[in-house]
Amino acid sequence: MTSEWWRTATIYQIYPRSFADANGDGMGDLAGITAHLADLQELGIDAIWLSPFYTSPQRDAGYDVADYCDVDPLFGTLADFDAMLAEAHARGIRVIVDLVPNHSSDEHEWFQAALAAAPGSAERARYLFRDGRGPAGDEPPNNWESVFGGPAWTRIAEADGTPGQWYLHLFDSSQPDFDWTNEEVREEFRRILRFWLDRGVDGFRVDVAHGMIKADGLPDYTPPAEGGSMGGAGGVAGDAGDAAGVALEPEISDEGDGAPYWGQDGVHEIYRDWRTLLDEYAGERILAAEAWVDPLPRVAKWVRPDEMHQAFNFAYLETPWNAAALRTVVDASLEAFGAVGAPSTWVLSNHDVVRHATRLALTEANPQGHGLGARSKGLPEYAAGVRRARAATAFMLALPGSSYLYQGEELGLPEVIDLPDEARQDPTWFRTDRERYGRDGCRVPLPWNADAANYGFGETGTPWLPQPELWGTLARDAQRGDPDSTLELYRAALRLRREHALGAGRLEWTELDGVDDPSVLAFRNGDVLVVANTGSDAVALPAGELLLASGPLDAGALPGDTTAWIAA
Numbered sequence: 070m071t072s073e074w075w076r077t078a079t080i081y082q083i084y085p086r087s088f089a090d091a092n093g094d095g096m097g098d099l100a101g102i103t104a105h106l107a108d109l110q111e112l113g114i115d116a117i118w119l120s121p122f123y124t125s126p127q128r129d130a131g132y133d134v135a136d137y138c139d140v141d142p143l144f145g146t147l148a149d150f151d152a153m154l155a156e157a158h159a160r161g162i163r164v165i166v167d168l169v170p171n172h173s174s175d176e177h178e179w180f181q182a183a184l185a186a187a188p189g190s191a192e193r194a195r196y197l198f199r200d201g202r203g204p205a206g207d208e209p210p211n212n213w214e215s216v217f218g219g220p221a222w223t224r225i226a227e228a229d230g231t232p233g234q235w236y237l238h239l240f241d242s243s244q245p246d247f248d249w250t251n252e253e254v255r256e257e258f259r260r261i262l263r264f265w266l267d268r269g270v271d272g273f274r275v276d277v278a279h280g281m282i283k284a285d286g287l288p289d290y291t292p293p294a295e296g297g298s299m300g301g302a303g304g305v306a307g308d309a310g311d312a313a314g315v316a317l318e319p320e321i322s323d324e325g326d327g328a329p330y331w332g333q334d335g336v337h338e339i340y341r342d343w344r345t346l347l348d349e350y351a352g353e354r355i356l357a358a359e360a361w362v363d364p365l366p367r368v369a370k371w372v373r374p375d376e377m378h379q380a381f382n383f384a385y386l387e388t389p390w391n392a393a394a395l396r397t398v399v400d401a402s403l404e405a406f407g408a409v410g411a412p413s414t415w416v417l418s419n420h421d422v423v424r425h426a427t428r429l430a431l432t433e434a435n436p437q438g439h440g441l442g443a444r445s446k447g448l449p450e451y452a453a454g455v456r457r458a459r460a461a462t463a464f465m466l467a468l469p470g471s472s473y474l475y476q477g478e479e480l481g482l483p484e485v486i487d488l489p490d491e492a493r494q495d496p497t498w499f500r501t502d503r504e505r506y507g508r509d510g511c512r513v514p515l516p517w518n519a520d521a522a523n524y525g526f527g528e529t530g531t532p533w534l535p536q537p538e539l540w541g542t543l544a545r546d547a548q549r550g551d552p553d554s555t556l557e558l559y560r561a562a563l564r565l566r567r568e569h570a571l572g573a574g575r576l577e578w579t580e581l582d583g584v585d586d587p588s589v590l591a592f593r594n595g596d597v598l599v600v601a602n603t604g605s606d607a608v609a610l611p612a613g614e615l616l617l618a619s620g621p622l623d624a625g626a627l628p629g630d631t632t633a634w635i636a637a
């Protein structure tokens with residue numbers, strides 16, 4: 070395996086609950102992942118990142134961890150994990166696991182001990198307990214709001230039953246935030262890192278990597294209107310907008326929004342400490358930050374040479390399918406990450422956002438985390454949405470750096486809009502009194518076989534979220550071998566990306582002779598010319614061997630919402 074593999078890797082996100090269910094209980098599991106690693110090898114990815122499979126009451130789909138060093142019985146056992154890891158490595162696939170250091174579950178033994186202990190005790194000091202405001206202490210200690218809606222504080226009853234202190238939870242009330250100024254917390258996470266590194270994992274995706282340190286004194290803060298993302302900017306950002314109110318320009322400004330719980334400078338010494346620890350291990354283990362901060366130069370602080378290896382590029386994810394906006398965000402990304410010697414990453418979908426086969430063609434703004442459902446407006450037809458998504462993916466996979474894919478996007482899965490209310494499980498749905506739909510629509514279990522029960526997700530059991538009929542036509546086996554399918558487009562793009570070493574290349578924007586259309590974007594990366602048409606009129610393509618097209622050409626011309634790769 071090449072050195073600094075993470076600089077160019079294509080990393081495929083597995084959401085274990087929804088990937089494949091081997092034991093037939095309706096919930097995906099580790100054995101299901103092992104059984105399908107051959108499919109991922111065939112797809113042509115370099116690594117997988119697994120969302121949490123640890124012991125958890127599953128109030129936030131496993132991002133509420135009760136035991137960081139064990140597997141939840143829903144997903145299997147540590148032996149199942151070891152078997153999965155060994156099989157992945159045998160197939161040349163690296164494995165990154167999720168680390169959730171900002172908060173634990175309220176069922177974590179430390180939090181249970183904190184509840185049983187007295188105010189001011191060492192047990193309470195591992196979390197952020199405070200007295201309430203007001204004469205009776207019945208007002209929260211400050212005005213912070215939870216990312217999932219509602220107050221970020223919950224009051225407990227003390228051991229004698231009287232109303233007591235409050236604890237901070239930036240997310241659900243079942244996810245108490247740790248106090249990262251406490252050395253005991255730091256030491257515990259070093260132990261957790263070593264536990265998984267010793268087992269052989271290739272790295273960690275660090276959840277809420279911008280949230281662990283809070284400003285001294287926990288001052289009041291009111292976020293700008295239209296928040297709702299995992300922190301930092303919310304939704305599609307920027308000033309310019311089209312007629313439907315969807316912004317066209319990514320937000321590339323110089324200032325963060327100043328929240329006293331996001332992006333505090335103190336987080337960086339934690340990552341320097343972890344980097345030193347990882348570097349003790351052979352085999353280039355990596356750290357990848359989930360840091361929803363603006364703007365990109367601020368994100369780049371997470372990947373300075375002695376900190377993490379990668380940070381997710383959410384500015385790219387939030388960029389609409391628009392040539393000018395894409396060019397701006399690609400330039401800003403390469404410049405910001407390049408300035409600290411890090412690769413840029415690229416991503417279009419994950420388990421927290423509306424799938425890009427739907428999102429990129431929405432005509433109404435949809436802030437991140439709000440999700441889609443029966444009341445939503447501006448929804449695209451499936452064919453139009455997936456056409457644009459294929460073009461966007463073909464554009465992304467030609468960019469230099471490392472790309473993240475989210476399970477199911479290689480099948481062209483759209484967001485599932487019509488989930489019944491009673492099926493929804495995202496805490497956002499409940500904490501906003503069902504006003505925001507939340508993220509269930511991108512988490513529906515995958516279709517593997519068109520004709521099997523539950524589309525091959527699991528032979529028995531009821532999938533934890535219902536699968537739509539469309540899954541029959543989009544199942545992996547129905548697409549395999551069909552050159553027009555989204556699956557074969559992804560396979561071809563990943564093969565060509567590797568053959569032409571695009572991940573390690575250099576991007577150079579170029580103009581096309583005779584094309585004067587602001588919707589068209591063209592760049593060279595090594596010996597490949599990439600042309601993306603974000604508009605609606607077909608444009609002439611330059612001569613050359615067509616390596617890849619995200620959709621059919623129109624008598625040799627490139628139609629709207631289509632990307633082509635040409636040997637240059």
Ligand code: NOJ
Nearest residue numbers: 129132240276277299421
């Ligand atoms: C970010 C994760 O991606 C999301 O799914 C989770 O709800 C929050 N962090 C809280 O852990």
